Amino acid sequence: MYNLKEIVDKIFYIGVNDRQKEAFENYLPLPNGVTYNSYVIMDEKVAVVDTVEATVAGTYFSNLEAVLQGRSVDYLIVHHMEPDHAGSIDLFVQRFPNIQIVTTSKSKDMLKGYFNITENIMEVKEGTTLELGTKSLTFFMAPMVHWPEVMVSYENKNKILFSADAFGTFGTNDGGFMDTQLNLDKYWDDMRRYYACIVGKFAVPVQNALKKLSALEISYICSLHGPVWHANIPKLMDLYQKWSRYEAEEKGLVIAYGTMYGNSQHLAEAIAQGASEAGLKNIVIHNVSKTDTSFILSDIFKYNGLVIGSPTYMTYMYPLIEKLVSAIEHREIANRIYGCFGSYTWASKATKMLSDVSCKMNWQMIGSVDNKQAVSSDKYQEAYQLGKEMAEAILK
Ligand code: FEO
Numbered sequence: 001m002y003n004l005k006e007i008v009d010k011i012f013y014i015g016v017n018d019r020q021k022e023a024f025e026n027y028l029p030l031p032n033g034v035t036y037n038s039y040v041i042m043d044e045k046v047a048v049v050d051t052v053e054a055t056v057a058g059t060y061f062s063n064l065e066a067v068l069q070g071r072s073v074d075y076l077i078v079h080h081m082e083p084d085h086a087g088s089i090d091l092f093v094q095r096f097p098n099i100q101i102v103t104t105s106k107s108k109d110m111l112k113g114y115f116n117i118t119e120n121i122m123e124v125k126e127g128t129t130l131e132l133g134t135k136s137l138t139f140f141m142a143p144m145v146h147w148p149e150v151m152v153s154y155e156n157k158n159k160i161l162f163s164a165d166a167f168g169t170f171g172t173n174d175g176g177f178m179d180t181q182l183n184l185d186k187y188w189d190d191m192r193r194y195y196a197c198i199v200g201k202f203a204v205p206v207q208n209a210l211k212k213l214s215a216l217e218i219s220y221i222c223s224l225h226g227p228v229w230h231a232n233i234p235k236l237m238d239l240y241q242k243w244s245r246y247e248a249e250e251k252g253l254v255i256a257y258g259t260m261y262g263n264s265q266h267l268a269e270a271i272a273q274g275a276s277e278a279g280l281k282n283i284v285i286h287n288v289s290k291t292d293t294s295f296i297l298s299d300i301f302k303y304n305g306l307v308i309g310s311p312t313y314m315t316y317m318y319p320l321i322e323k324l325v326s327a328i329e330h331r332e333i334a335n336r337i338y339g340c341f342g343s344y345t346w347a348s349k350a351t352k353m354l355s356d357v358s359c360k361m362n363w364q365m366i367g368s369v370d371n372k373q374a375v376s377s378d379k380y381q382e383a384y385q386l387g388k389e390m391a392e393a394i395l396k
Pocket of ligand 1: 080084085146224
């Protein structure tokens with residue numbers, strides 16, 4: 001049994017909540033689950049917009065059949081070939097052997113590679129329009145938002161943007177499926193984490209896509225993950241502008257540290273106290289052994305200040321700090337106010353390595369603290385002072 005989820009004018013949501021999967025792409029934790037979204041446009045022709053991960057195909061095809069009520073499908077629009085959306089294409093073709101797959105030239109190679117599908121493919125280019133009857137879809141290329149073959153499409157009658165991964169978020173749709181029906185509190189952090197981890201490296205392609213989309217009047221955004229957006233489109237556009245320019249949402253300080261026996265943690269607390277007593281309220285402290293890197297990255301995208309601390313470990317950075325630094329560098333996160341600190345027993349390496357990060361990232365360096373063995377009261381004061389100076393720079 002399934003009650004239809006109509007967005008507007010015979011255009012339906014048939015996405016599926018995944019509450020089972022532990023980690024997206026097998027490494028990003030999903031405490032709030034995730035959705036795989038697909039849509040049906042019922043007109044003289046029937047078009048389905050993307051599919052879902054194969055693990056939820058049973059539920060998906062039930063949703064689809066409920067909307068179709070015996071009709072067949074003319075077009076399967078493939079915006080993106082990552083298997084969380086393309087995973088059911090082969091099952092789809094088995095059910096509807098006469099469908100045309102509408103997609104980009106780059107997807108054709110992937111359709112062949114993943115599914116050995118080489119026929120009934122309609123290649124579309126920038127600006128191609130597909131007539132469905134009373135409605136039509138116009139296609140725009142959006143390469144590298146998130147893969148090279150990505151496109152988005154615009155339904156001209158109801159002003160709906162089918163945006164592929166863009167504007168997606170982790171988090172299931174609980175009860176409702178549109179932003180107007182949902183308490184959105186849980187989505188904002190998860191949307192930033194999704195952006196930071198999935199799309200965050202591709203700032204220039206996102207900027208290019210936003211520029212292209214700015215010419216369109218958009219009433220609905222139908223992404224491939226999370227709610228259908230209707231009432232919050234200006235907020236989404238603003239967030240994507242900020243994130244893709246590496247602008248912080250708020251003034252604030254992230255302190256991310258590794259520690260084996262508590263000395264680096266002691267310094268983190270001193271820095272936080274100094275920042276607090278200089279008037280900064282947005283202070284988030286992450287022990288990298290307790291918090292997954294994806295959540296730390298999300299906070300780094302949110303706030304303009306960052307301090308990283310690490311013990312020296314086998315003459316290198318602590319392994320989980322190394323992982324965080326690599327994730328930051330890989331995403332080329334710009335425009336941050338930065339400080340660092342480290343602890344060591346017999347070889348001082350981590351603080352120097354963390355200092356070098358600021359040169360590599362072209363960040364504003366405020367200072368560093370290097371501590372040998374137990375934290376003395378002088379070192380505590382040094383760390384406190386670093387926190388104070390960080391806060392002053394952040395609040396300026
Ligand atoms: Fe949701 Fe890049 O796939």
